[in-house]
Amino acid sequence: MVLCALNRQLLRRSSSSCCVFMARLQTSSRRRRCLYSSTHGFNQEETRQKLRAFPGGSVDLLKQDSGVAVLTINNPARMNAFSGSMMVDLEEKVSQLESWTEGKGLVVRGAAETFCSGSDLNAVRAISSPQDGMKMCMFMQDALTRLLRLPLVSVALVEGRALGGGAELTTACDFRLMAPGSVIQFVHKHIGLVPGWGGAARLVRIVGSQNALKLLGGAVKVDPERGLDVGLADGVLEADGDAPSAGTHLQQAEDWLRRYTEGPVPVIQAVKKVVLAGRELPLLEALQTEKEVFGTVWGAPANLRALASKSKHK
Numbered sequence: 001m002v003l004c005a006l007n008r009q010l011l012r013r014s015s016s017s018c019c020v021f022m023a024r025l026q027t028s029s030r031r032r033r034c035l036y037s038s039t040h041g042f043n044q045e046e047t048r049q050k051l052r053a054f055p056g057g058s059v060d061l062l063k064q065d066s067g068v069a070v071l072t073i074n075n076p077a078r079m080n081a082f083s084g085s086m087m088v089d090l091e092e093k094v095s096q097l098e099s100w101t102e103g104k105g106l107v108v109r110g111a112a113e114t115f116c117s118g119s120d121l122n123a124v125r126a127i128s129s130p131q132d133g134m135k136m137c138m139f140m141q142d143a144l145t146r147l148l149r150l151p152l153v154s155v156a157l158v159e160g161r162a163l164g165g166g167a168e169l170t171t172a173c174d175f176r177l178m179a180p181g182s183v184i185q186f187v188h189k190h191i192g193l194v195p196g197w198g199g200a201a202r203l204v205r206i207v208g209s210q211n212a213l214k215l216l217g218g219a220v221k222v223d224p225e226r227g228l229d230v231g232l233a234d235g236v237l238e239a240d241g242d243a244p245s246a247g248t249h250l251q252q253a254e255d256w257l258r259r260y261t262e263g264p265v266p267v268i269q270a271v272k273k274v275v276l277a278g279r280e281l282p283l284l285e286a287l288q289t290e291k292e293v294f295g296t297v298w299g300a301p302a303n304l305r306a307l308a309s310k311s312k313h314k
């Protein structure tokens with residue numbers, strides 16, 4: 001009786017707070033606020049047009065019924081280097097994922113068993129003016145920041161090479177899994193650059209500033225063993241075909257991710273949101289966000305079902 005009354009109360013309370021929060025989320029995703037604006041000399045639409053002038057390849061999105069999507073960087077003739085139009089593609093696919101209400105997880109990988117060799121050097125040469133370089137940098141920082149902020153648990157599946165901007169892309173995922181023989185390398189120094197797609201800021205948060213300085217300053221080749229050692233890799237996959245039960249690298253990555261994506265969509269998305277808040281916000285703001293997110297799951301159907309089933313955590 002008491003439990004039923006409490007549940008009814010919780011349901012009423014949670015549905016109203018949930019509505020307010022969801023409305024806020026929907027509004028913010030409709031506005032799709034970019035990191036940069038005209039005050040930074042940035043116009044997203046104009047930059048899109050400029051980037052489209054460098055075509056080639058694509059970024060493909062497959063949303064699956066399991067709630068796990070696969071994003072494929074697809075330009076094998078150039079080791080999956082990012083052409084300008086692929087940068088625009090990426091931003092559009094991130095937008096689609098931002099409004100995917102059924103999503104729980106994301107695997108980011110490259111086509112043809114290699115991850116991504118960074119920016120297309122032909123485009124880099126063609127847009128070498130400082131102003132246009134800044135615009136490309138702001139565009140990609142925005143796209144990759146929004147990728148990391150998706151309410152999905154994301155993993156970069158690194159096969160072959162992740163170089164330059166490709167290495168930066170791996171840091172825009174929550175986790176990195178490396179296949180045998182794969183390498184993550186911030187090669188920027190060798191071409192007189194530093195990361196510009198947000199990769200340095202994220203790398204410091206992942207491996208700490210000492211390790212980040214070593215990896216960037218030495219343009220170190222990070223193989224799976226070193227990746228685990230410095231904390232850049234979260235796991236190493238078995239060689240494709242070595243253990244038939246293990247399946248392809250993509251299957252292995254999806255299996256690995258499942259332990260974090262199993263469960264109701266609102267709960268998985270809420271987990272990602274509270275971790276993101278803790279990662280990005282000052283403590284008081286993070287606590288407030290945690291409270292708001294907590295309000296969306298407290299007394300919600302998954303919570304009520306679990307309470308009613310008297311589950312034990314043995």
Ligand SMILES: CCCC(=O)SCCNC(=O)CCNC(=O)[C@H](O)C(C)(C)COP(=O)(O)OP(=O)(O)OC[C@H]1O[C@@H](n2cnc3c(N)ncnc32)[C@H](O)[C@@H]1OP(=O)(O)O
Binds near residue numbers: 079081118166188
């Ligand atoms: C803020 C962003 C900063 C950046 O991302 S800058 C770009 C950083 N990336 C690089 O410098 C990578 C340069 N590429 C390489 O080092 C090598 O091509 C790489 C990836 C190690 C592969 O070596 P190999 O296996 O020997 O193959 P390969 O060199 O023959 O490459 C096959 C074809 O792919 C092309 N390719 C590879 N990476 C590219 C890139 N980033 N931009 C444009 N084209 C690229 C390469 O030119 C070659 O094409 P082709 O067969 O000669 O027509």
